[in-house]
Amino acid sequence: MSQLFLSPGVPDPACRLRVVAPQTPPGRVAMWLGALLDTLPTPALTIDRTTAHRNAERMRERCRALGVRLRPHVKTHKTLEGGLLATGGTRRGIAVSTLAEARFFADGGFDDILLAYPVPTARLEECAGLARRLDAFHVLLDRPEALASLRQRPLGHGKRWLVWLKLDCGNGRAGVRPTDPAALELAQAIANDAPEEVTLVGVYAHCGNTYGCSGADTIQAIARTTTNAVLSFVAAHPIPEMSQLTELHPGNYIFYDLQQTQLGSCQPQDVAIRVLTRVIGHYAHRGQLLVDCGWAALSLHGAGAGQGPQGCAAIDGHPELRLVGLTQEHGLLEHAGGQMDFGRFPVGSVLALIPYHACATAAMHPVYYVHEEGKVVALWHPVRGW
Amino acid sequence: MSQLFLSPGVPDPACRLRVVAPQTPPGRVAMWLGALLDTLPTPALTIDRTTAHRNAERMRERCRALGVRLRPHVKTHKTLEGGLLATGGTRRGIAVSTLAEARFFADGGFDDILLAYPVPTARLEECAGLARRLDAFHVLLDRPEALASLRQRPLGHGKRWLVWLKLDCGNGRAGVRPTDPAALELAQAIANDAPEEVTLVGVYAHCGNTYGCSGADTIQAIARTTTNAVLSFVAAHPIPEMSQLTELHPGNYIFYDLQQTQLGSCQPQDVAIRVLTRVIGHYAHRGQLLVDCGWAALSLHGAGAGQGPQGCAAIDGHPELRLVGLTQEHGLLEHAGGQMDFGRFPVGSVLALIPYHACATAAMHPVYYVHEEGKVVALWHPVRGW
Numbered sequence: 001m002s003q004l005f006l007s008p009g010v011p012d013p014a015c016r017l018r019v020v021a022p023q024t025p026p027g028r029v030a031m032w033l034g035a036l037l038d039t040l041p042t043p044a045l046t047i048d049r050t051t052a053h054r055n056a057e058r059m060r061e062r063c064r065a066l067g068v069r070l071r072p073h074v075k076t077h078k079t080l081e082g083g084l085l086a087t088g089g090t091r092r093g094i095a096v097s098t099l100a101e102a103r104f105f106a107d108g109g110f111d112d113i114l115l116a117y118p119v120p121t122a123r124l125e126e127c128a129g130l131a132r133r134l135d136a137f138h139v140l141l142d143r144p145e146a147l148a149s150l151r152q153r154p155l156g157h158g159k160r161w162l163v164w165l166k167l168d169c170g171n172g173r174a175g176v177r178p179t180d181p182a183a184l185e186l187a188q189a190i191a192n193d194a195p196e197e198v199t200l201v202g203v204y205a206h207c208g209n210t211y212g213c214s215g216a217d218t219i220q221a222i223a224r225t226t227t228n229a230v231l232s233f234v235a236a237h238p239i240p241e242m243s244q245l246t247e248l249h250p251g252n253y254i255f256y257d258l259q260q261t262q263l264g265s266c267q268p269q270d271v272a273i274r275v276l277t278r279v280i281g282h283y284a285h286r287g288q289l290l291v292d293c294g295w296a297a298l299s300l301h302g303a304g305a306g307q308g309p310q311g312c313a314a315i316d317g318h319p320e321l322r323l324v325g326l327t328q329e330h331g332l333l334e335h336a337g338g339q340m341d342f343g344r345f346p347v348g349s350v351l352a353l354i355p356y357h358a359c360a361t362a363a364m365h366p367v368y369y370v371h372e373e374g375k376v377v378a379l380w381h382p383v384r385g386w
Numbered sequence: 387m388s389q390l391f392l393s394p395g396v397p398d399p400a401c402r403l404r405v406v407a408p409q410t411p412p413g414r415v416a417m418w419l420g421a422l423l424d425t426l427p428t429p430a431l432t433i434d435r436t437t438a439h440r441n442a443e444r445m446r447e448r449c450r451a452l453g454v455r456l457r458p459h460v461k462t463h464k465t466l467e468g469g470l471l472a473t474g475g476t477r478r479g480i481a482v483s484t485l486a487e488a489r490f491f492a493d494g495g496f497d498d499i500l501l502a503y504p505v506p507t508a509r510l511e512e513c514a515g516l517a518r519r520l521d522a523f524h525v526l527l528d529r530p531e532a533l534a535s536l537r538q539r540p541l542g543h544g545k546r547w548l549v550w551l552k553l554d555c556g557n558g559r560a561g562v563r564p565t566d567p568a569a570l571e572l573a574q575a576i577a578n579d580a581p582e583e584v585t586l587v588g589v590y591a592h593c594g595n596t597y598g599c600s601g602a603d604t605i606q607a608i609a610r611t612t613t614n615a616v617l618s619f620v621a622a623h624p625i626p627e628m629s630q631l632t633e634l635h636p637g638n639y640i641f642y643d644l645q646q647t648q649l650g651s652c653q654p655q656d657v658a659i660r661v662l663t664r665v666i667g668h669y670a671h672r673g674q675l676l677v678d679c680g681w682a683a684l685s686l687h688g689a690g691a692g693q694g695p696q697g698c699a700a701i702d703g704h705p706e707l708r709l710v711g712l713t714q715e716h717g718l719l720e721h722a723g724g725q726m727d728f729g730r731f732p733v734g735s736v737l738a739l740i741p742y743h744a745c746a747t748a749a750m751h752p753v754y755y756v757h758e759e760g761k762v763v764a765l766w767h768p769v770r771g772w
Contacts, residue, residue: 041509041772075714097715117715118666120678122734123427142667145733173716174667174676280504281528281560290560292506296749297772300686308690328461328745329483329503330559347531348508359714363682363750366771385752386427386683 029367035376037276037369038350043297044276045365046352047380049372051272052254056085059253066248071095071114073251076359078382079368080108082254095249099126104383106134114138116204116249118166118174121149131155131162140164140204142176147189147198154197161197163190164204169229171206178233202246205230257358258302258314274316274352275361277331279345287340289321293353294329297364302356316352323353415753421762423662423755424736429683430662431751432738433766435758437658438640442471445639452634457481457500459637462745464768465754466494468640481635485512490769492520500524502590502635504552504560507535517541517548526550526590528562533575533584540583547583549576550590555615557592564619588632591616643744644700645688660702660738661747663717665731673726675707679739680715683750688742702738709739 032040040046063070072086073095083094083105091109095116096102102113103126111134119127119139131137132155141147141163150161165187168175176183191200205226255273256266277293295312302311309326315333325332333351334340345351355361362368362382370378418426426432449456458472459481469480469491477495481502482488488499489512497520505513505525517523518541527533527549536547551573554561562569577586591612641659642652663679681698688697695712701719711718719737720726731737741747748754748768756764 043772118676120666122664143733168669172669172672173711173713173718177671180671278508280506283554283558285563285566286558290504295687295746300689300746301681303686304689304694306692325559327559332559347529360681360686386429 029379032369032376033379037371037374037376040276040369040376042276042278042350043293045297045362045368046274046276047255047368047370048272048274049370049377051270052082052085052370055253055256055266055270055272056088059086059250060088063248069093069247071247071249072254073097073116073249074101074105076251077254077362077368077380078104078384079380080105080110081370081378081380083108083110086254095251098386099123099130100383100385102130102137106130106137112136112138114140114164114249116140116206118142119146119150119163121146124149124153128153128155131159132157136162138162138164138201140166141190142166142168142174142186144182144186144189147186147193151194151197160195160199162199162201164201165190167203167205167230167233169205169226171226173206175205178229183233203230203233252358255358255362257361258354258356260358271354273355273358273361275313275355276350276352279347279349279351282342282345282347284340284342287334288324289333289340289342289345291331291333291351292329293331295326296328297361298326298331298353298355299357299360299364300326301360312356313353316354318351321351415765418755418762419765423757423760423762426662426755426762428662428664428736429679431683431748431754432660432662433641433754433756434658434660435756435763437656438468438471438756441639441642441652441656441658442474445472445636446474449634455479455633457498457633457635458640459483459502459635460487460491462637463640463748463754463766464490464770465766466491466496467756467764467766469494469496472640481637484772485509485516486769486771488516488523492516492523498522498524500526500550500635502526502592504528505532505536505549507532510535510539514539514541517545518543522548524548524550524587526552527576528552528554528560528572530568530572530575533572533579537580537583546581546585548585548587550587551576553589553591553616553619555591555612557612559592561591564615569619589616589619638744641744641748643747644740644742646744654740657740659741659744659747661699661741662736662738665733665735665737668728668731668733670726670728673720674710675719675726675728675731677717677719677737678715679717681712682714683747684712684717684739684741685743685746685750686712687746698742699739702740704737707737 037046060070071093074083075097078101084091087093091111093112094105094110095114096105097117099120102115105113113134115138119141127139139161155161166175167178167183169178176186187200190198252260256271257273260266261268261271275293275297277291279289280292281290283290298312300312303309304311309324310322312326313323315321320336321333322336323331324334368380369376370380423432446456457479460469461483464487470477473479477497479498480491480496481500482491483503485506488501491499499520501524505527513525525547541547552561553564553569555564562572573586576584638646642657643659646652647654647657661679661683663677665675666678667676669676684698686698689695690697695710696708698712699709701707706722707719708722709717710720754766755762756766
């Protein structure tokens with residue numbers, strides 16, 4: 001069976017974490033269950049449950065319609081709750097980017113886990129431990145040396161290393177190019193050299209280069225190119241394990257973000273993530289509001305390309321405002337063109353920031369406040385570390 | 387007594403954290419005590435103990451020479467160990483940026499703690515709790531309304547709110563301008579309106595605008611301007627509590643970073659922080675090394691001003707290499723001008739990245755590996771959240 005990682009949510013197949021335990025002692029935040037959103041201590045990362053559920057269901061429908069399996073990537077949210085939502089409650093078939101995530105989700109009852117990262121041969125014993133305790137723990141590689149490392153550490157107990165060949169179909173990060181003769185040699189070596197120790201599961205590609213795009217058409221073109229490159233490679237080489245495109249591994253789509261909206265992957269109403277922040281000062285002589293959200297709660301993602309802080313977030317419901325300053329714990333807001341109406345934003349009032357990159361913003365928060373009808377209905381605790 | 391926050395390390399007086407417990411179950415990483423640095427799981431944040439101790443001692447000497455008190459800001463490292471080092475073991479007299487930090491350090495036996503952030507009136511009960519349990523918990527404000535909030539919540543038990551007036555001496559973030567008549571009115575109100583409930587400790591300014599500078603001269607000029615603005619304000623207004631500049635509150639100086647080196651605040655050999663990363667792939671057709679450190683372990687700080695990823699870190703000992711790509715968990719290195727010598731960087735070899743902004747990079751890590759003579763001698767666990 002051949003596999004292709006093709007990402008409507010354009011996730012980055014990575015985020016390595018060392019810590020497997022939830023990062024926030026639940027007792028410290030459990031008091032906020034049932035609280036009104038605007039009473040939360042700020043900055044606070046919030047997730048609209050209705051929107052996240054709709055995003056999850058739509059992706060399942062999309063995959064059903066495409067006739068491919070959905071293997072959700074959990075690296076954006078890094079939570080068991082998000083994994084449950086994305087797998088429709090089955091806890092089976094996810095992609096992770098770090099060993100810490102793999103352990104965390106395995107401890108949480110998940111199985112059929114793909115470590116969607118070049119197999120860390122320096123930590124092979126950890127990989128072997130996961131392969132032994134799980135029904136299916138998949139790794140990927142793009143080097144013969146990595147295959148040799150796996151063969152030097154057979155799993156025994158009737159277990160085999162489940163290996164995907166990582167292809168680089170234009171993303172220019174990890175992977176062997178499908179046009180490179182080494183790709184076929186490596187695929188054949190994985191498939192045939194030690195069938196009792198290693199099994200070729202399929203091939204894997206990532207459309208990370210869509211990050212550089214604008215517009216759904218361009219993204220679809222890249223996705224099509226990637227798909228064709230993989231399928232041509234598969235068709236050209238008679239390795240029975242490779243038949244058709246069978247899986248999609250999106251990750252960002254549960255939350256979406258400003259970047260995905262700009263890329264055309266989603267509509268503004270599909271973005272479930274916000275960072276709530278309070279106005280903590282009025283500075284009339286500069287026409288600026290000071291808010292209690294800095295890069296420590298938002299990240300600096302989106303500030304590139306000369307955009308500065310205003311690229312890092314949009315202010316929900318206030319297109320007239322723009323973020324003009326970000327330090328560790330402070331944000332500065334200005335009116336985009338006219339006069340700041342300070343009366344509309346009293347000190348203590350709460351604004352909701354729509355982050356540019358959900359993966360980056362989520363990584364800054366020890367807890368996510370999941371809400372419905374204006375109240376906190378759940379607390380999600382992400383894993384961290386590597 | 388008047389206070390001035392003047393920062394040789396140019397810290398940002400902020401980083402708000404909700405979680406007070408260390409973020410990494412010590413058992414998970416304790417196994418690395420005594421380990422050789424190049425055996426650590428990567429990416430790994432490391433601190434050179436000798437350099438950090440020297441930085442701490444130098445700052446104490448500098449303050450002794452200036453005849454001012456050192457109140458170290460802990461927001462860069464957020465660890466009890468770093469606080470002990472910076473206070474010379476006294477655990478007395480620190481600046482924090484968040485209530486979570488304040489609780490964390492109070493729980494760790496620290497006292498005389500300044501919350502160097504506009505007093506969060508929405509969380510006044512938490513502030514009152516700290517003021518009651520500590521010998522000295524200081525807050526700062528720049529609005530009459532904040533003073534009114536404190537007066538509406540007297541501490542009782544013979545305790546008074548210890549308040550600093552936040553001045554904006556050109557930084558353009560929080561603070562009232564010393565030339566604004568409101569500054570004197572507010573200082574007088576803090577000092578005189580309710581002496582049994584509120585005590586004016588002093589005035590506070592921050593030279594964050596030095597971040598925009600290049601060169602020690604420019605930074606010193608801004609520091610001088612800031613100092614003069616504060617002292618002129620103090621001298622012009624006969625409030626006995628304000629006499630002379632008495633404290634410095636640097637924070638970044640324990641670690642320093644690439645940015646501080648470029649700003650001229652330190653020499654390259656003073657930078658104690660590194661992010662260790664392993665080479666995980668060779669891509670000869672692009673002349674690139676793939677490493678296992680992405681923005682999740684480094685942050686994107688330094689990528690601004692069109693610099694791109696190469697602004698985010700320097701590669702220690704390898705000026706010929708530059709960081710040309712950063713995704714969540716991957717970094718791409720190229721030769722700055724010539725041919726990449728892949729033989730020098732075998733897959734599995736470890737490189738040390740010197741981060742652009744220590745505060746931002748430290749915020750991405752649940753544990754810091756402190757080393758001496760190539761071995762891990764301590765594990766520091768930072769607090770997170772708000």
